[in-house]
Amino acid sequence: MSFINYSSREINCKLVYYGPGLGGKTTNLQFIYAKTSPEAKGKMISLATETERTLFFDFLPLSLGEIRGFKTRFHLYTVPGQVFYDASRKLILKGVDGVVFVADSQIERMEANIESLDNLRQNLIEQGYDLDKLPFVMQYNKRDLPNIASVAELHEALNPTNVIEFEARATTGVGVFETLKAIAKAVLTELRRGSGG
Amino acid sequence: MSAPEVMFPEEQRQISSVCQRLHRDANAKAVLLIGRDGQPIAEAGEVGEIDVTSLSSLTAGNVAATGGISKILREKDFTSQFHEGEKTHVHITLVAGRAILVVLFDERSSLGLVRLRVRKATEEMARLFEQVAKKAAASTGPSILNEITDADIDKLFND
Ligand SMILES: Nc1nc2c(ncn2[C@@H]2O[C@H](COP(=O)(O)OP(=O)(O)O)[C@@H](O)[C@H]2O)c(=O)[nH]1
Ligand SMILES: [Mg+2]
Numbered sequence: 001m002s003f004i005n006y007s008s009r010e011i012n013c014k015l016v017y018y019g020p021g022l023g024g025k026t027t028n029l030q031f032i033y034a035k036t037s038p039e040a041k042g043k044m045i046s047l048a049t050e051t052e053r054t055l056f057f058d059f060l061p062l063s064l065g066e067i068r069g070f071k072t073r074f075h076l077y078t079v080p081g082q083v084f085y086d087a088s089r090k091l092i093l094k095g096v097d098g099v100v101f102v103a104d105s106q107i108e109r110m111e112a113n114i115e116s117l118d119n120l121r122q123n124l125i126e127q128g129y130d131l132d133k134l135p136f137v138m139q140y141n142k143r144d145l146p147n148i149a150s151v152a153e154l155h156e157a158l159n160p161t162n163v164i165e166f167e168a169r170a171t172t173g174v175g176v177f178e179t180l181k182a183i184a185k186a187v188l189t190e191l192r193r194g195s196g197g
Numbered sequence: 198m199s200a201p202e203v204m205f206p207e208e209q210r211q212i213s214s215v216c217q218r219l220h221r222d223a224n225a226k227a228v229l230l231i232g233r234d235g236q237p238i239a240e241a242g243e244v245g246e247i248d249v250t251s252l253s254s255l256t257a258g259n260v261a262a263t264g265g266i267s268k269i270l271r272e273k274d275f276t277s278q279f280h281e282g283e284k285t286h287v288h289i290t291l292v293a294g295r296a297i298l299v300v301l302f303d304e305r306s307s308l309g310l311v312r313l314r315v316r317k318a319t320e321e322m323a324r325l326f327e328q329v330a331k332k333a334a335a336s337t338g339p340s341i342l343n344e345i346t347d348a349d350i351d352k353l354f355n356d
Pocket of ligand 1: 021026027081102141142143144170172
């Protein structure tokens with residue numbers, strides 16, 4: 001849940017990167033971390049297994065600058081993708097302000113994408129959220145690989161409600177900041193709308 | 198999206214002074230107050246060398262995980278946790294379901310003393326959070342959020 005501190009003049013928001021295991025969520029955060037100036041970021045934390053797969057979450061705090069004298073701080077989280085980590089995923093969705101879905105464009109991962117998206121919707125409902133009412137951005141990652149589905153196919157399977165979507169290659173950063181900006185903007189816009197402004 | 202949580206200068210001052218008093222009365226190294234979702238709210242004591250942002254997010258994750266465990270065991274939420282280190286110990290308590298109070302202490306203090314002082318501090322903090330919630334519900338004046346324009350949001354991303 002966003003947190004507005006009128007004393008320290010800060011707006012804090014929580015963004016969650018969701019998606020199937022090995023789709024590129026951690027890679028998105030790593031690229032953002034690598035390309036952000038030291039003043040604008042905190043430490044990136046990865047709670048990972050020995051095989052470097054996300055165990056609980058990755059966390060990256062970012063400052064995006066000021067709005068009307070208020071510092072905007074975004075806390076970026078990823079979830080672990082594997083099916084058996086569902087309990088952890090639910091916890092990380094608590095208090096979420098915006099979601100990025102990182103889909104793996106490879107044809108053989110299509111089912112995993114669909115399953116993970118269903119899982120996101122279901123877990124949000126359990127926390128009292130409706131995915132269709134939450135700031136939400138879709139990312140089709142790994143566009144550099146040969147065996148990928150077309151954007152039209154991905155769109156049809158994963159984005160029936162037409163949220164903003166981006167093609168990405170997280171390893172080199174293509175589409176990574178575009179995705180981040182779109183979700184940050186959607187969250188701030190929703191915050192304003194929610195306040196009746 | 199649910200309404201944002203807020204903190205006002207008046208209550209921030211009072212909450213900070215409760216943290217400072219707790220730091221002193223418990224002989225603690227440091228005291229941190231954290232929002233449920235991991236945002237730092239207030240601190241007191243020797244926090245200079247601590248990465249407060251990281252500590253806050255990990256503590257919130259830890260509390261959420263412990264809450265998950267208690268649900269599986271059909272326990273009520275564990276209200277406090279204690280981690281014993283070689284030199285530094287950590288005591289973690291929920292404050293009225295709204296925030297997390299973290300006390301770092303060493304051999305200059307004891308778990309018993311920390312527990313005792315924390316109990317009183319959390320009561321005061323719970324009252325202050327109540328006050329904030331009432332204020333937020335009653336406030337009709339212009340909030341920062343109403344003033345934000347599209348141009349403000351766009352400006353954030355001009356680089
Ligand atoms: N070819 C290619 N590989 C990628 C891309 N994004 C991520 N990867 C690789 O996919 C693997 C899994 O990425 P990771 O970020 O750990 O996935 P996560 O499980 O969603 O966090 C890693 O080996 C990444 O280097 C991409 O755009 N193209
Ligand atoms: Mg990962």
